[in-house]
Amino acid sequence: MSPLPSVVSLFREMRILGIPINEFMLNILINNYCLMHRVDCAFSLLPIHLKSGIPLNVVTFTTLRELFAENKVTDAVVLFKKLVREKILEPNEVMYGTVMNGLSKRGHTEKTLSLLHLMEQGSTKPDTFKYNIVIDALCKDRNLDAAINLLNEMKQKNIPPDRVTYNSLIDGLCKLGLWEKFKTLFSEMVNLNIYPNVNTFNILIDGLCKEGKVEDAEEGMKCRVGKGVEPDIITYNAIMDGYCLRGQVDRARRIFDIMIDKCIEPDIISYNVLINGYGKKKKVAKAMQLLGEISQRGSKPNTVTYNTILQGLFVVGRIGDAKRVYAEMLSRGPVPNSSTHRTLLKGYFRYGLVEVYFRYGLVEEAMSLFNKLKINREDTDIELYNVVINGLCKNGKLDEAQSVFENLSLIGLPPDVRTYNTMITGFCIQGLLDEAKSMLRKMEKNRCLPNNVTYNVFVQGFLKWSKFSEMRTFMKEMADRGFSFDASTAGFLLNVVRENPSVLDMIPELHSKNNY
DNA sequence: TTAGGGTTAG
Structure with a gap:
């Protein structure tokens, strides 16, 4: 106490x-x-x-x-x-449980799995709980094959899977849209006399909502009422979010009101979902109004609430209000987290180019925040650096971006694929294709595999600067590695060809029906 | 007398 x-x-x-x-x-x-x-x-x-x-x-x-x-x-x-x-x-049961949970929740699934196998060799044998920790982690990693293998391993070793085991697996399958496999697993579960509960139901509802099938989800919810599984706050929040994802914030709002009619008190997540919905539809006034209502209803805005509001304000370019909201957060609100900082920096950089008209000095504002974060050692997140590097590149400050990038190795924070892609984009925008290529070599040397975005950025760079013969060579390598043009590159290419049809003669591969 | 655990919503 x-x-x-x-x-x-x-x-x-x-x-x-x-x-x-x-x-x-x-x-x-x-x-x-x-x-x-x-x-x-x-x-x-x-x-x-x-x-x-x-x-x-x-x-x-x-x-x-x-x-x-x-x-x-x-x-x-x-x-x-x-x-x-x-x-x-x-180690005993509790100690293994603590370590496995600590590891799995921080993304160390491999280590968690190897501990499970280590346990099998010792005198403390793994139980259903331990398997569930690993199965859930594998599902969260979208590694459903491995998760299902573990389920089979449990059955072989007579460690009975329970409702939580199946709920984790069902969630994994729904999130991947593997509905057929879900049906198989669901009947398997019922055959073992393990019955779905409100969690199973909510997992399903959420899966449907994320697929855009919100009406089905809502219908499913109504069907269950009075039949043993009553919808709870999680059900309503999932459905509200489903409508918001489709841009139907007014329908989400109706669900919110229905929920209150049914005497289910909205929680901070309900508010955050709606505030996000309004923000995405540029209805910032509504979002701000809801923010005010939170405390009246006895709840308290949290960091996510403020982050969501900030995002909404930046969408409509209300930078002054965003600064005021952040100041409020610092003085009497929840503690800002790395997501808050990324949102602010992204917002400042996004409007950096209009600063000449408004004299906001937004790039300077962003850099001053970034420097404060560095002093406070709150710059340990590569995503934050990606925002800063991208912001500098987009605001024509490639040199500064480069020095921020170089600094990463000094502080021992390894760049990720996005960092490299951002730098490569920066070079391509300026027509510095050789520098872009040397960055590609650097990333490969540092064992960071280029992805589809890397290749698409290059293709757009070659197109922009009319380097058609280089593009041919590059396209071959791209296809060999199994990558293909994305929608943005395709659109870019169409415009280029429209303006200059001879590109098709210079790159005959564009005629062929291969995976480009 | 001290310790842990698994699933769903932002």
Whole structure:
């Protein structure tokens, strides 16, 4: 119970009084530091364990789960391996569960899977829970084949899959639109006497909504009423989002009102969904009005709410309002996150080119925010850099973009495929095709595989600067690698050919019915 | 007396 710091002072007092420390006390203290988000302090207690001859136990380690919360996955894994390898402790169910969950939630599916297999060799055998963690992670990675293989492995080893196992798999299948496989799995589940619940139902509703089949979803919801599975706030939110995705924010609003009539209190996600819907339809006044209503209804806007509002304001170019909303956020709102910063930077750069008319100095504004983030060490996200590099390129500041790019290796943040694509686009816009090509070589050297976007950017660059013979050579390599023109390149190409039909003679491949 | 866990909505 709060206040937590008093635990620390109590502990100090006990030490001064010479009261002997035992493992329980140390674990409580470590746990307390973790609750205060002071993993560093918690970690620094480990030597006391050793000095006082108090053995580290599995509880000590599990208490350090905060390591995962603070994204210190490497530290956590190093410690885990050390403890196991040096036989300092034998992991139990709880310890495996903590580590696997920590790893899987941070995208380390491979490591989670290998722990599952490690467990099989030891004395603590994996149970349904452990399998479910891995199956869900595989589904989230869209690796449904591997997930279904694990389901079969469970059956072979007589570890019974349960409703959660099937719900994870159904969600994975729905998100990929694999409806036939869903039907098979659904009947398999029912045959095993595992019955769908409101979660299964919501997963399905959401799957339909994401496919644009919102009426089907709504119909499905109405059918179930009074038949055991009642729609809940998640059902309504999913349907509202489905309508918003199709641009039908007014229909979403009607669902919102129906929900209130049924005495289901909208939560912050309901508001965020609607605010996003209004923002996308450029109805910013409505969005702002909803923002005001949130506190009246006893809820509180969160970071996502503000990020969504900011996006909406930038869509209609209300930069002054966006700045005011951000200032409000800093003074009395939720803490901005990396998404807030990306939204702001993207917005400032987007309107950077109109600044000469309005004298906003938006590129400078963006760079000043970026520099603040660097000082606060809040620039650890490659996506943030991608926004800045792209913004500089689009505002004709290729040199600055290049120096930001060069800086990445100094701070040890590896560029991703988008970073390279952005730089290549920047070079192509300026007609610096040799620099673009050398960037392509650099990315391959750094083992970052070019993707379809990379190749399309090059093709557009060659077209823009009328380098047709180079384009021919390049197209061959592109086809060999299994890439093809995207819609944007196709449109670009059509315009070029319309203006200069002889391009078709210079690139005869364009006539052939291959995968271009 | 201390520790963990799985599924759905923004």
